[in-house]
Amino acid sequence: MSSDTRILYLVYCGVAVAVLKEFNVVVTEPYMDEPFHVPQALAYCRAVLLHRVFMFKCNLALLRLTTTLTLFALPLVLTRLLGFHQRRRLPPKLAPSIEALVLSTFPIAWFFGFLYYTEVPSLVSVLCTVVAATQNKHWFAGLLGIVSCFFRQNNVIWVLYAYAASQLMRLRFKRGHGGLHDPPALGAGPGDFLRSITSAPKVLPELLPAFTPYAVILALFGGFVIWNGGIVLGDKSNHVPSFHVPQLYYFVAFAAMIGWPAVLCGEGGPSKIATEVILRMFGGKRRRLLTIMISIFMGITIQRFTIHHPFILSDNRHYTFYIWRRVFMLHAAVPYLFIPGYQACAWAWWVRVARDQSLLQTLILPVLILPTLLPTPLLEPRYFLVPYLLLRAQVVDVQPYGVVVEGLWYAMINMATTYVFLYKERAEVGRFMW
Template sequence: MSDIAQETIRYAAFAAFNILVAKEVNTVVNEPYMDEPFHIPQAQAYCRGEWDSWDPKITTPPGLYLLSVILKKIFLFKCTIGTLRLTNILLLSFFPPLISSLQAKLRRIDAPQSWLEPTLESIVISAFPITWFFAFLYYTETGSVFFVLACLLAALHQKHWLAALLGLISCTFRQTNIVWVFYALGLSLLKTLHLRRVGHSKHLHDPVVVDAKIEDFAKSVMSLPRAILPLLPFIIPYALLALVFTVFVVWNGGIVLGDKSNHIPQMHIPQLFYFVGFCTALGFPVLIGGPGGLIHLVKAIVSLIAGTWRRLLLYVTFCVLTGTIIHFFTIHHPFLLSDNRHYTFYVWNRLYRRHSLVPYILSPVYVTCYYAWFIRLYYPPSMTLNDEQPVHSKQIVHRSEKSLLEALLLPICLLPTLLPTPLLEPRYFLIPWLLLRLQIDPPQIRSFESLHWSLLGEGVWNAVINWGTMYVFLYKYRPGVGRFMW
């Protein structure tokens, strides 16, 4: 059987399995659950043509409901609970080809010839636990992620008016997606500038991240205005989108659409630490899956932490700073403390609050996880980490040729999306995780028989978490308590 046929069969199996799971979810959970009692009646009101109806407790714009109405017009179905949930199942089925196209563009390789032939890696990524779980409920996450990724793909193809339109649609699912629209713009501009650089005539100062020094940060930022001047026409669609978004915020009196009392922004710097912990816990097969595996990763971490006294001092400084931030900025949100139907309740109450010292003990864990991801993204296994033997860009393999500004773009975009959010909620980490995952180098796969162990581990880990979460959600219902879920 050809590789193309195998890819199509795997894709069909993925879609068919999701339909079977969706059928079981609709059979067992036949009434709106958790946030669905807000979303489903609102969508049904729009299906009846009641466009002036709006539930003031809904905090997001009506993108999900409008999409369901469009699908109702196309497929002529009634807006029942099951058919409304089908909106997200349809979107999930498009994730693998969308991710395949994105990875091909980012890696500068040929995209699959057909959308029916997505890569196995893209299917594994589409089965990421939070992405996969919420596709079976009538939540905004699936549409939010889909249109952000579609916006990024259009921007990378230099179709900026289309990208801005897709970005606008993504904001109708979740307002904070405006940040990821500008991530798409920033990444596409950097890719364009890198392609246009010739010899030493370039205006942009953007060295390979592993070669960058402290002074390069300022030089890179200062070189940006002059470098992007020829690309200003690309920015016009996004500027119009920013204007529309600003008008909305002014009109609405804030970014949250409704129920503002429970969504008051608060400075929550530890969210950045929770994010790196989340990435490590759910993505550890990816983290240890680089060339050289776990052994290389551990050696590289030790070298980066304690290779010299200066590095050790820097590591200790980061740990102390992290502990200080935890002390002054940790927020014990009342939803997190009271709702035992989510993973975060047990992580917080049985780990984080087990002893007053636990948050501070976790400080070096967060910093070490950050080091691990930095190494996974930017250091090939052959790269020396000794200060006495600096590595130059010509020694760096393809996956490590990421520039300084490209490396800074995602962390910068994390700040406005995570810092103002007082609630620890894994769904907030979904888009940045996927954007991080897209930066990971591809495993070497020539056929299913030579499946790379890291991709196999990622797929198995996703499947185990998905099976466990969905099984408990469906079959371990406790009256008076509810269903356990993300």
């Protein structure tokens, strides 16, 4: 099995190199956000000892290669993250699992792995932080967490996730953990959540020693925010924090549309997940009442907190421009028509993730998604990259045929988006991209 996956890994890397070469042949000048990143990187590259000693030629192709190299690392770290959630023995280091290879072709990660963007390096640094924490290497996780924050300042949230995920799994399987109430998620209710919160102080003495490295990161991050005058490093005018509640709904819908094989291809197949979602939304009077109350709340938040960002209204080089104009702006009622779908998608993911986890394990990711997505005013699929893969990694029972379907689905998306970007440039518009 290991030799087979090594061959697949080599194929994965070979295809990535071929795609990178085509990007460099066709897109010879920095594109979209690259003009903001490349000049600074080239200036630094020409100044460092690496260039002076080894005479590396600093150019756009080399910079894009550094991003693609992180794409090579993605299957290796995803294998360890999946192994943590699935509680399986890890394969040899250079033999990533087939599921990890499939997830490494996730369209957002794959596409931006060939441009000089920070998406994939940020993702890999976050996942490495989580993996190190799950292996109880907390000081190393803290160091990796600092690295991740250089790519994206809000990655500090995922540093906290790394700590929380590692500790909750440890407490779950440790006998005599001091009385933390953390029952299986599928059978839990609101009362269980309250009991979990009230019982948390009992285990704080046990949790605090491992938290020390992460406390150092929070202190350093707080100092940075004070020194910088805010979280954003760079163009603050176009990154003003907001209260964008519908962004959470867009994420859930995006996760369901792009990750439907993982949602539908679990034990029992599509019929089982559909039955469970229907029961949770309409199974009894209390459930129906809850669904109505949630729908009303969502309607109010859509009405009050939908943001028509200037970029999404003007930049017709992104798919979201057309989705926004041709779907959400088709009629004033359209955004509200998606409310039942948002709820169904959220319940579907909850059922899939909660099937093998405790209540707090299932809740920690949605809770930490809030401070990462709520302040972002622009509908941008790149913002969903880290949350999606952390969510998908928690689904432990995707059937083999489901992994194959997922791989084919990603491949179709990747071929289409790459083809359009490279070969369907429009003179007055430019290249279409995520």
